[in-house]
Amino acid sequence: DVKVTQSSRYLVKRTGEKVFLECVQDMDHENMFWYRQDPGLGLRLIYFSYDVKMKEKGDIPEGYSVSREKKERFSLILESASTNQTSMYLCASSSQGEGTEAFFGQGTRLTVV
């Protein structure tokens, strides 16, 4: 059974903290994505990666960075968490080539207080 695993289901962090959200996939996928989901706004792409050490900005990268040191792992970093980064964060992966389906993790509900 294919799997995308996010390290935490729920997180509460303080304003100004550095936050790491981890995502691991076991499908040997080249592409990995980080989205945030907010009511009425759907899934907005933060960053994506198509290979190890490669990263591309999505539509809302401000305040975030990412790391992909290994093919199976894609980390989202909030350098200095702010309350407007309170959201559901979803990681996804897909194989190389256009039009391949994406598999999602269970999501991390991050609350910044």
Place this chain on the structure above:
Amino acid sequence: GQQVMQIPQYQHVQEGEDFTTYCNSSTTLSNIQWYKQRPGGHPVFLIQLVKSGEVKKQKRLTFQFGEAKKNSSLHITATQTTDVGTYFCAAYDMEYGNKLVFGAGTILRVKS
């Protein structure tokens, strides 16, 4: 970058009624995907359409891709309570082939 617009944002139907959600892009899409997210869950892939004018069916769900490949729709016939959730369309950006962008989603609620 490429964007996909989805309407309506929300629909509440009586069980047994039909439901349709629409997805539109200002640019030609190479393909369109549809996902379903159950309440409390994560998005799960339903189907992909690639050809102009393509129509695919999955039981009570009918998916269409427009002739110009700029729009798509998902139609559910005779909704059931198990259909509740959020339906998203998604497409890979033509310029950045590995960039997958989603519409805002349509939330479906079904009254029994």
